[in-house]
Amino acid sequence: MVLQAVASGLALGVVYAGIGAGFSLIMATGRLMNLAHGEFVLVGGYILFVLCHGIGWPWPAALALTILGGALLGAALPPLVRRLPRREVDGLALTLGVAFVLQNLLLLGASATYRVIPGGTWPQTIALGPVTLSRVTLVAAGAAAAVLVGLDLWLHVSWTGLGLRAVSQSPSAAAGLGISPARMEWVAFLAGGAIAAGAGGLVLLTRFLSPGEGPAWTLVALAVVFLGGRPRAGALVAAGVVLGVAESLATVLVGGGWREIVASGCVLLWLLLPGRTVLADA
Amino acid sequence: MRDRRRFFLLWAVVLGAGGIAVATLGRYGVHVLAFGLLYAALATSWSCMRAAGLFSFGQAAFFGVGALTQAWLVAAGRVSPWLALCASAAAGALAAVPLIPGLRLSPSSFGLATLAYAIFLKGLAGNAPAFGMEGFLLPKTPGFDGPAAPVVVMLAVLVLALGLGYEAFLGRPSGRAAAALRQSPETTLSLGIGLVAARWRPLALSAATTAVAGALYAHLVGSVETTVVFSSTFSVVPLVLGMLGGALNPLGGLVGTLALYPLDELLFRPALPQAHTLAYGLALCGLLLFRPEGLLGARTPRIPAFAALRRIPHGSCALAVRGLTVRRNGTAVLRDVSFAVEPGQILRVLGPNGAGKTSLLLAIAGRLPAARGAVLLGGTPSPRGAAARARRGLGRTFQAPRPFPEWTVRENVALAAERGGAPGEVERLLQELDLSALSDRPAGQLSVGEGKRLELARVLALEPSLLLLDEPLAGLSPVAAERVSSVIERKRREGAAVVWVEHGPAAGDLASQLLVLEGGQIRFLGSPGDWEATREAPS
Structure with missing residues (x-):
């Protein structure tokens, strides 16, 4: 049972790393911790649910439109964020407000009912030695891994990726080299929103959706980014896997309902342990 | 003098509006008044923490602790509601203890810690056999039965005490230390004022009073559910109302509540019963973009020319x-x-x-x-x-x-x-x-x-x-x-x-x-x- 939990946690962790990747991109280049990230994930999940379940689109086409929707959502943030005098703390409050608005809009549009993708071919399982994983979990983990590798390559090989990394280190130095920090920031929000919504589509494959789940997903993203320490695919996957395995083991050994406790506990420990003195602003 | 006039004027408006609500709307009017005062108490509690340069995104942690403690003691333990109220306040202050190491953090990092803490406590309470997800139904107790006059008076006293306490705090050396910390943490440290020493009082006060508000909420509603009392509503609403009124002003919470809560209750709730808190999210975004300082300006404590001395004796030092x-x-x-x-x-x-x-x-x-x-x-x-x-x-x-x-x-x-x-x-x-x-x-x-x-x-x-x-x-x-x-x-x-x-x-x-x-x-x-x-x- 423990082995099965570890295997499920591994697969889940890769999806978590995907959720953290979008958050990390916006945090590094946009210099903003997006507390509406969990709601972006949910919006993606709901778009995919409507397209697949409501209209009957094939999953890949629906996912493409979901990613586009997430990108548009992300692109709406920079004009708001740029107006803030103190981005670090006011940005948190602003995105908390955006999260609250999205939560209520989801409640209005989709009600509080839990949504799952029903039946069909999804529940099929694959035996991998002593453990059994559902095909859909493996598909989600594979898709998340592909996105992470693609994102890492994009950030380290392309000119845009180089620009994003330059702005994340020093916007003024990047501007001196002719890289527009405003444009890079916009690209980061757009890509971060797209990744979050895409991850929401993957979440829908493995779990249920509910409008109140946003903060929990934001915490997952925070935990992955804090534990990962660096915005590299490997570090994010390692952090996601640690979190996923810890959650699965907690669920098996202690009982259900421990998912939020594990993620929030990780964030709390990271912030409250000695040596984390941060006096950046007031 | 101007502040005192504003204080009396504001309370006259609150009492007048409350009286009109009760006279015209009857029992529903009492409900509106009670919840208005509850939100004003939560917003002022939140502002107390802001006075020390802290930013809380997780007041629901203390609200939930207060509500659950009260409900558990009264419903399961058959303890007197008065005694339970004291226990709830103590539980709220105790719930703030794990956050004390976070007092060294920047406001944004501390805010993240409170956000995570609220979700952490919600999970713990939901999994605790004593509380569970089912919650409690409070027994009918004279004076504590729903939105009745005694509970409304207690809420009004809480709001008044918070406002006066906040004002008194600003006038004391500890209030000046907190205001210094908010303006420039590094310089404050160089004056020998420690981060934890200057911030623990506002944190404890805010946590205890938020817990008392949670305890009174339990009696207002008559039941307590873990998922409700730890929900993000009780984190976001105090923040929005506190910021709207002016977080750095002792009257800010009351002003913010007067400005937004009647709109919520009379317009948004009837139109969008399931999603009426949308108004708070929109207000928060609009506020940060167009008037981040809120409706009332900051009340920065003045430094008297000959302040009460806290001499730190030190001789020559090689x-x-x-x-x-x-x-x-x-x-x-x-x-x-x-x-x-x-x-x-x-x-x-x-x-x-x-x-x-x-x-x-x-x-x-x-x-x-x-x-x-x-x-x-x-x-x-x-x-x-x-x-x-x-x-x-x-x-x-x-x-x-x-x-x-x-x-x-x-x-x-x-x-x-x-x-x-x-x-x-x-x-x-x-x-x-x-x-x-x-x-x-x-x-x-x-x-x-x-x-x-x-x-x-x-x-x-x-x-x-x-x-x-x-x-x-x-x-x-x-x-x-x-x-x-x-x-x-x-x-x-x-x-x-x-x-x-x-x-x-x-x-x-x-x-x-x-x-x-x-x-x-x-x-x-x-x-x-x-x-x-x-x-x-x-x-």
């Missing part, structure tokens, strides 16, 4: 640095540095950019940990932390001036004099450093040169026995530099030990010793004459 090695991000910025400065001596520190001069000052001041070696003050190991070292008699200036921008020049110096126990020094220092004409100007409006002089006035008002000066003459005119140098020389004659980082020649004229750093290591340590001889000697 500095000895032994084998000091300091690392930043894994790289050694100081390696095996040793020297001593006796009382009445000036050590001038020289070196190119990146030599480790500022790192040396930071390490002595307690802002950078030593990887190896030790800093001794008066022959004994120095205490840990910048505030503790300041209380041992260490005063420091910053390379770029860091005043308290909301206070005047005189208030900046008076706050330090309050800590140092030398209120008579304020006018003398202002005069000596040519700041008398600027004494009523907000310190945030000073030029760099004026700010540099204020830095020195503030640190001298602390009556330090060891002075760390980071380029105090940079950017000053020759006349101002001469004046500042003579004040430092006076302080040396009075017995202070001085470590002075400066590029210009003035410090060299006064120095007893020179320390030349290069690449984090000592290149020369000796008298200025020996250094000149070394430089003139043919290589």
Whole structure:
């Protein structure tokens, strides 16, 4: 049972790393911790649910439109964020407000009912030695891994990726080299929103959706980014896997309902342990 | 006087609006009034924390703890609601204890910690066999039964007490310390005021009163569900209403509630029963974009010219640095540095950019940990932390001036004099450093040169026995530099030990010793004459 939990946690962790990747991109280049990230994930999940379940689109086409929707959502943030005098703390409050608005809009549009993708071919399982994983979990983990590798390559090989990394280190130095920090920031929000919504589509494959789940997903993203320490695919996957395995083991050994406790506990420990003195602003 | 008039006017509006609501809407009016007061209490509690530079995104943690404690004691334990209220307040304050290490964090990081904490406690409470997800149904108790007059009066008393308590807090030394911390944490530490010491009271007060509001909510509603009382609504609503009214004003929570809650109750709830809190999310976004300071301006506590003294006695203080090695991000910025400065001596520190001069000052001041070696003050190991070292008699200036921008020049110096126990020094220092004409100007409006002089006035008002000066003459005119140098020389004659980082020649004229750093290591340590001889000697 423990082995099965570890295997499920591994697969889940890769999806978590995907959720953290979008958050990390916006945090590094946009210099903003997006507390509406969990709601972006949910919006993606709901778009995919409507397209697949409501209209009957094939999953890949629906996912493409979901990613586009997430990108548009992300692109709406920079004009708001740029107006803030103190981005670090006011940005948190602003995105908390955006999260609250999205939560209520989801409640209005989709009600509080839990949504799952029903039946069909999804529940099929694959035996991998002593453990059994559902095909859909493996598909989600594979898709998340592909996105992470693609994102890492994009950030380290392309000119845009180089620009994003330059702005994340020093916007003024990047501007001196002719890289527009405003444009890079916009690209980061757009890509971060797209990744979050895409991850929401993957979440829908493995779990249920509910409008109140946003903060929990934001915490997952925070935990992955804090534990990962660096915005590299490997570090994010390692952090996601640690979190996923810890959650699965907690669920098996202690009982259900421990998912939020594990993620929030990780964030709390990271912030409250000695040596984390941060006096950046007031 | 203006604040007092505003206070009475506001409470007249609250009582008038409440009376109209009850007269026209009957029992529903009482419900509206009760919830309005509940939200005002939550918003004012949230603002108390903001007064100390803290930002909470997770007040639901304390609200949930208060509501659950009350419901559990009254419903399962059959305890008197009055006794349970006291227990709920204590439970709220206790629930804040795990956040105490977070008081060292920046407002945004502390905000994230509170957000995570609320979700953590929600999970714990949901999984606890005593509470579970089912919740409690409170038994009917006279006086505590739904939105009845006694509960409404208790909520009104809570709001009033919070407003008055917040006002009284601002007038006390602890309130001034909290306001200083909000404006400039580094400078506050250099005055010997610790982050935790200045912030734990607002945190505990906010947590306890939020828990009491949660306990009264349990009686208002008659039942408590874990998922409801720990929900983000009770984190976001206080934040929105507090910010809307003006988080840095004791009346802000009440004003914010008066401005938004009636709209929510009378317009949004009937139109969008499931999603009426949408109004709070929209209000928060709009507020941050168009009026981040809220409807009422900040109430910054004034610093009295002769404040109640909290003298920190310290005699002469020799500095000895032994084998000091300091690392930043894994790289050694100081390696095996040793020297001593006796009382009445000036050590001038020289070196190119990146030599480790500022790192040396930071390490002595307690802002950078030593990887190896030790800093001794008066022959004994120095205490840990910048505030503790300041209380041992260490005063420091910053390379770029860091005043308290909301206070005047005189208030900046008076706050330090309050800590140092030398209120008579304020006018003398202002005069000596040519700041008398600027004494009523907000310190945030000073030029760099004026700010540099204020830095020195503030640190001298602390009556330090060891002075760390980071380029105090940079950017000053020759006349101002001469004046500042003579004040430092006076302080040396009075017995202070001085470590002075400066590029210009003035410090060299006064120095007893020179320390030349290069690449984090000592290149020369000796008298200025020996250094000149070394430089003139043919290589």
